[in-house]
Amino acid sequence: MWVLCLWPLALLLLWAGRGDLTANPISFITNWLGDWALRILLVSLALTPLRLVTGMAWQMPLRRLLGLFAFFYVGLHFSVWLAVDHFFDWRQMGTDIVKRPYITVGMAALVCLIPLAATSTTGMIKRLGAPTWRRLHRLAYAAALLASVHFLWLAKVGRVEQYVYAGALAVVLGVRLWFAGHRFVRSRIAHAREAS
Amino acid sequence: MLVRRGPLFRESDVTPEAVYLNRRAFMVGLGAVALLGPAGAPEAAPPAPAPLAAAPNPAYRLSDPPTKWEDATMYNNFYEFGVNKDDPAKLAHTLKPRPWAVQVDGLVAKGRTFDVDELMKVAPLEERIYGLRCVEGWSMVIPWIGMPLAAVLKRVEPSSQAKYVEFTTLVDPEQFPAQRKGFFGFSSLEWPYTEGLRLDEAMHPLTLLTFGMYGKVLPNQNGAPVRVVIPWKYGFKSAKSIVRIRLVSEEPKTAWNKAQPGEYGFYSNVNPTVDHPRWSQETERRIGEFRRRKTLMFNGYADQVASLYTGMDLKKLY
Numbered sequence: 001m002w003v004l005c006l007w008p009l010a011l012l013l014l015w016a017g018r019g020d021l022t023a024n025p026i027s028f029i030t031n032w033l034g035d036w037a038l039r040i041l042l043v044s045l046a047l048t049p050l051r052l053v054t055g056m057a058w059q060m061p062l063r064r065l066l067g068l069f070a071f072f073y074v075g076l077h078f079s080v081w082l083a084v085d086h087f088f089d090w091r092q093m094g095t096d097i098v099k100r101p102y103i104t105v106g107m108a109a110l111v112c113l114i115p116l117a118a119t120s121t122t123g124m125i126k127r128l129g130a131p132t133w134r135r136l137h138r139l140a141y142a143a144a145l146l147a148s149v150h151f152l153w154l155a156k157v158g159r160v161e162q163y164v165y166a167g168a169l170a171v172v173l174g175v176r177l178w179f180a181g182h183r184f185v186r187s188r189i190a191h192a193r194e195a196s
Numbered sequence: 197m198l199v200r201r202g203p204l205f206r207e208s209d210v211t212p213e214a215v216y217l218n219r220r221a222f223m224v225g226l227g228a229v230a231l232l233g234p235a236g237a238p239e240a241a242p243p244a245p246a247p248l249a250a251a252p253n254p255a256y257r258l259s260d261p262p263t264k265w266e267d268a269t270m271y272n273n274f275y276e277f278g279v280n281k282d283d284p285a286k287l288a289h290t291l292k293p294r295p296w297a298v299q300v301d302g303l304v305a306k307g308r309t310f311d312v313d314e315l316m317k318v319a320p321l322e323e324r325i326y327g328l329r330c331v332e333g334w335s336m337v338i339p340w341i342g343m344p345l346a347a348v349l350k351r352v353e354p355s356s357q358a359k360y361v362e363f364t365t366l367v368d369p370e371q372f373p374a375q376r377k378g379f380f381g382f383s384s385l386e387w388p389y390t391e392g393l394r395l396d397e398a399m400h401p402l403t404l405l406t407f408g409m410y411g412k413v414l415p416n417q418n419g420a421p422v423r424v425v426i427p428w429k430y431g432f433k434s435a436k437s438i439v440r441i442r443l444v445s446e447e448p449k450t451a452w453n454k455a456q457p458g459e460y461g462f463y464s465n466v467n468p469t470v471d472h473p474r475w476s477q478e479t480e481r482r483i484g485e486f487r488r489r490k491t492l493m494f495n496g497y498a499d500q501v502a503s504l505y506t507g508m509d510l511k512k513l514y
């Protein structure tokens with residue numbers, strides 16, 4: 001899994017070493033890192049629905065690693081924007097965060113992921129208590145939603161990838177909602193039986 | 197503070213074509229990427245076109261060094277070939293730039309159809325080095341070869357009702373693969389691609405009817421065999437592979453304006469003080485440079501064209 005997750009970065013470094021990053025390397029690198037952040041985040045969010053649908057559980061321990069790698073790529077994506085693309089031009093970046101909705105939601109997605117990365121250790125789960133920790137980590141869904149909107153809003157007319165990601169997220173969230181609804185109905189039925 | 201100047205990559209860093217193609221093959225092989233990227237085998241870069249002689253016009257020379265030929269011919273927006281920057285170079289061989297006819301008509305006294313080889317002889321060809329600013333926030337410096345569009349327009353004698361000029365790009369799904377209907381009839385833009393200028397903009401000496409670049413005939417991916425270049429406007433205004441130039445009395449409908457009227461106006465003058473709704477236009481990245489540079493009003497041609505827009509609110513008429 002480590003190898004798989006580091007592969008996109010390794011490719012990027014390989015191409016950088018060859019000077020083979022298109023005519024507009026900074027834009028290419030930013031897009032590449034953002035693409036992979038979103039892909040890994042979506043995969044990490046697909047593991048639980050996969051268990052719900054198929055009953056398979058082997059993939060569950062991978063959630064933490066994938067979540068952290070998603071954060072890693074988001075961090076790189078953001079750092080390139082900050083340090084390379086805008087070269088610490090705080091005024092312009094500040095204006096962009098406030099005035100450009102796609103940058104605002106992108107930034108919000110990054111902010112959502114920070115507490116998740118910070119509380120990713122087993123120690124933190126213990127300290128927060130599993131229910132609190134679980135509630136906090138629902139932010140991952142918010143982050144994925146914001147990231148998908150970020151991509152939908154920045155994409156130019158005629159592109160389709162942004163809809164593919166938004167569709168994948170809708171499926172992943174839909175499965176969760178479907179099962180949550182079932183659980184809710186089942187528990188109501190059980191309550192009704194107990195009462196009668 | 198360490199500030200890096202000059203191009204990020206040297207000529208010697210340019211990857212040999214075989215390695216470049218390997219990379220593409222590899223990418224296509226990646227499952228996730230293959231799903232989203234273009235399917236099929238990678239295409240070789242098209243061969244360099246034939247030389248085209250033209251005298252440099254010293255009145256129109258940007259002092260900045262021209263963009264590398266490889267970048268100017270392999271990083272293009274030409275939606276008839278596809279939405280990716282590398283689609284035009286890969287698919288350009290499908291376009292047949294000869295024989296080619298250009299209809300020049302509408303509100304004119306002597307409307308007619310020119311063969312492109314005849315059109316090239318209407319006035320002497322000259323080389324001009326212009327800045328090219330893309331609405332996406334990057335720019336290039338390109339030595340174009342062409343003649344003032346005014347020379348051709350005068351030849352057909354516009355009538356007094358002619359107020360605008362409309363340019364139409366070829367429609368032929370055989371030659372322009374992205375004009376074929378995609379899934380669910382999905383298409384990026386409405387074809388044909390049309391663009392337009394006010395007549396005074398079209399007659400302006402900077403507006404160049406263009407047949408070549410870098411001392412060569414226009415490569416297909418750059419709009420062969422004939423395009424316009426309007427250096428003070430965002431790149432998409434400069435229609436490529438033109439089959440018709442029509443003089444009209446009403447403001448023509450333009451392709452990007454039809455697709456997203458709130459984002460792409462008729463004028464689309466390069467203007468650092470008017471943001472694109474989704475991004476700032478204050479700065480640009482010159483292809484080959486590391487740091488962003490400030491975008492200049494009218495792309496640096498304010499002295500020559502600002503008077504065309506006296507009294508107009510350029511925030512409204514963007």
